[in-house]
Amino acid sequence: MSKEKASENAAIRLSLYLRYLKEMREETRISSEQLAEFLGTSGARVRKDLSYFGQFGTPSKGYRVGKLREGISKALGLDRVWPIALVGVGKLGRVLLNNLAFEKSRFHIQVGFDVNPNKIGKTVAGVKIYHPYQMPKIIRKQKIHIGMITAPAEAAQESADLLVISGIKGIFNFSSAGVVVPSYVKLKNVDFTSQLEVITCYIVNDQRFHLSRGN
Amino acid sequence: MSKEKASENAAIRLSLYLRYLKEMREETRISSEQLAEFLGTSGARVRKDLSYFGQFGTPSKGYRVGKLREGISKALGLDRVWPIALVGVGKLGRVLLNNLAFEKSRFHIQVGFDVNPNKIGKTVAGVKIYHPYQMPKIIRKQKIHIGMITAPAEAAQESADLLVISGIKGIFNFSSAGVVVPSYVKLKNVDFTSQLEVITCYIVNDQRFHLSRGN
Structure with a gap:
């Protein structure tokens, strides 16, 4: 090796x-x-x-x-099932819940968090929503290692901090704000706008880029 | 420079x-x-x-x-507006249409394509749906440079080929199939599952990776 x-x-x-x-x-x-x-x-x-x-x-x-x-x-870790914690049950959060809540999937959202009192205690697509202060307890108990942030930009860093404190090892950040996490946590920013900007940057400056295969 | x-x-x-x-x-x-x-x-x-x-x-x-x-x-090309062509008006295609069809946005879906005869000629979120064979004509006429593929995996490569023939310069591939495009076309695969696999790969093999900031 x-x-x-x-x-x-x-x-x-x-x-x-x-x-x-x-x-x-x-x-x-x-x-x-x-x-x-x-x-x-x-x-x-x-x-x-x-x-x-x-x-x-x-x-x-x-x-x-x-x-x-x-x-x-x-x-790749595909010999096991990966439950996910979702932070922020807004528009995008609901889209993800409706598509990623199937317990039989290798990757599935198992629990949701939101500060909105009208959402706490409710169930969306079969997934129970809790207040973010319950994160450390629930995430540890349910042995969840992956978190997804679909909170508004201004709550993104706080959401990330709570996920890190809860022992999460990998974070998908869907919010438009950048977040900072310790280097032992793997962070993926799934920011659509910045990905679009990379494409338009290529189109506008095509002769200034190395040609490379997409990823 | x-x-x-x-x-x-x-x-x-x-x-x-x-x-x-x-x-x-x-x-x-x-x-x-x-x-x-x-x-x-x-x-x-x-x-x-x-x-x-x-x-x-x-x-x-x-x-x-x-x-x-x-x-x-x-x-970054942000001094102009970027209309987008969407190929595949299924579940995910509709989510994107409902979120990215605002004409005033810098990035907005301006036209959709689908093979389903029940969808052709209809309007989703204000966006007209055409048959894929009309792609080259419509995309050139509307001066569209960015395409999004939300077609099923088995139709992904054909969709990419049609977009390339139509003069598209940047492609977002949301389908779970990899597609091949000429090197002068910028390709971004927005494949959720493979991004999740990268995270789980890190979690499973954390000591085998360079520590680096997320992107």
């Missing part, structure tokens, strides 16, 4: 490798070059990406699809 | 710099170090990021907030 550390891009590629492998038969063998070709990367990169997370076979002989799939799934 | 090329991360930081500057008064001056501190990066990185996109003042004297804001806005 490599002593070097993985980057976020390695995790993204891992997820893409798996998607590709899902369409292949279990007994087949696949070389790192074949896997690389699909993503437009190199065989060396594939071998390195895999080496961060374990030993998946002998690269020189090609990987066995079934074993590789299993190893990557495990590295 | 730098001869070097910008990366996507430079564009993301640009968008974050702007957000920070919006909270400051126009007449103030700000140094690259101050701007850097907010993002946890270095002054040199800020100066380099800015240099890709133009001349925004004299770094040694500090930048004038108003001028810097204006320059960054322009580099």
Whole structure:
């Protein structure tokens, strides 16, 4: 196993490798070059990406699809179920609740928090809503590791702080405000506007950018 | 102006710099170090990021907030309005239409496409729905540069191909399928599941990752 550390891009590629492998038969063998070709990367990169997370076979002989799939799934944490805590039951929060509340899904919202007294104690899409001050107790008790912030911008940082105090390890921030979290918490800002701005920045300045594949 | 090329991360930081500057008064001056501190990066990185996109003042004297804001806005394409074409008027497509169809917004969905004959010719949130074969004609005529794919996975690549043929320059792919586009088209995959997998990958393998700030 490599002593070097993985980057976020390695995790993204891992997820893409798996998607590709899902369409292949279990007994087949696949070389790192074949896997690389699909993503437009190199065989060396594939071998390195895999080496961060374990030993998946002998690269020189090609990987066995079934074993590789299993190893990557495990590295991605897909061998378990991930309950999620949602903070902010507004418009977007409800969209997420209506789409991500199925208990059988690998990722599902299990509990919601909102300061609005009219929402507290109610159930949305089968998910119970509590006051944010109950976060640490409920999140720890229900062993939740992922939080989603759909609170208004001005409440985003406070929501993040409460999630961190509650022991959350990964945060999706859907609010338009940036939040700061300790480096041991993984933060993803899912800010639509800033993603749109990246695209328009490319369109306006296309000759100033490296050409690269999208992610 | 730098001869070097910008990366996507430079564009993301640009968008974050702007957000920070919006909270400051126009007449103030700000140094690259101050701007850097907010993002946890270095002054040199800020100066380099800015240099890709133009001349925004004299770094040694500090930048004038108003001028810097204006320059960054322009580099991000925020001095104009961006109509968007949406492909796939299903559940998610409707959520986007209901939230992004306001003509006054800088980013707004201006036209929709769907193969379902019951939807063609109808209007959703004020947006007219057409058959995908009309894409090239309508998108060119309406001078649309951004496309969003909310079609089912099996129709994702065809939707992308049609958008590319229509002259679209940036694509948001919300479908769960990966799509391939020419390198001159900027592609953003907004695939929720794969973003969740990146977070769980971190949680499962935390000691195997570089610690880094989220984006």
